[in-house]
Amino acid sequence: MKYLILCLLIVDILAGNCGGNCPSRRCPRCPCGMRRAPINIGAICRSHSWSQRCCNCVVRGESGGNAHSQNYNGNGTYDVGVFQINQIHWRSCSGGKAPCNVTTNLRCAIGVYRGAHNRWRPWMAARRCGCTNSP
Numbered sequence: 001m002k003y004l005i006l007c008l009l010i011v012d013i014l015a016g017n018c019g020g021n022c023p024s025r026r027c028p029r030c031p032c033g034m035r036r037a038p039i040n041i042g043a044i045c046r047s048h049s050w051s052q053r054c055c056n057c058v059v060r061g062e063s064g065g066n067a068h069s070q071n072y073n074g075n076g077t078y079d080v081g082v083f084q085i086n087q088i089h090w091r092s093c094s095g096g097k098a099p100c101n102v103t104t105n106l107r108c109a110i111g112v113y114r115g116a117h118n119r120w121r122p123w124m125a126a127r128r129c130g131c132t133n134s135p
Helices: 002-020 041-045 052-062 087-094 102-115 124-129
Strands: 070-072 078-080
Touching: 041 052, 052 124, 078 087, 087 102
Parallel strands: none
Antiparallel strands: 070 078
16 A cells, blocks of 8 residues: 555656656646756757847756746646647647747747847746847
8 A cells, every 4th residue: 555655656756747847836737748858058048030149048048958947836727738728729830739849849939029129028037048138
């Protein structure tokens, strides 16, 4: 019986943090899976003509460069991927699916960035990076 309880506890812990992809440990499911997917932050940032300094800082702050990073928000939505794209954007940029693929996540990020008048305001990390009004 103790073994069963221990196993259930381990499964609950692993599911809640999605194999380390959900640092808050509050993810009821794992839309980007349980394996980490580190990316080259500089390379992904160079894929668009935005501030490289801000992009690097925002990506480091949002996901640490893990393409499978995910966060469950208090309002019941998820932020996923290297740019932590909120679930409200998934329909318009990834057909309603979690944009865990780096290319899709980048496409979504460019859409969010453009929607914010080419500013980093939508990302929480932008405040810490001093980039809320930077292109």
